Amino acid sequence: MLADLFLEIGIVLSYAVSGLILMLIGYFVVDLLTPGKLHVILWEKKSKNAAILVASDLLSVAIIVIAAIRASSDDLLLGIISTLVFGLVGIILMALSFLLIDAFTPGKLGDIIKPDEFHPEVWVNASAHVGIAGIMAAALL
Secondary structure, X not given: OHHHHHHHHHHHHXXXXXXXXXXXXXXXXXXHHOOXXXXXXXXXXXXXXXXXXXXXXXXXXXXXXXXXXXXXXXXXXXXXXXXXXXXXXXXHHHHHHHHHHHHHOOOOHHHHHOOOOOOHHHXXXXXXXXXXXXXXXXXXX
């Protein structure tokens, strides 16, 4: 019984670490796609737009990870691998949506995260991130 408990703890920790790694990758992708250092823009300049963009990205990655875990097989290694793969696919799709929105709208989307006032394009991008996560989650489940 104690061995089963430790096994379950190991499984939970494996998926949690996988999710955390994917969320960190998602954060760094947003950092790469936006001008300046994202941590400075968030914590020192306190950009609301950057906060919305990063929060939507983290939430979206988490949704994909949740669905991937739920859809994973009973094989732990295969489940972790599929979770990582689907998480990376989601991050790539979110980055692509960022670039597409940037290409089809005036101005540079990366520049709009700096102002203190809310910018509509950030909300569009945040919605695209959550939409991609929902689509992937539905496909996985």
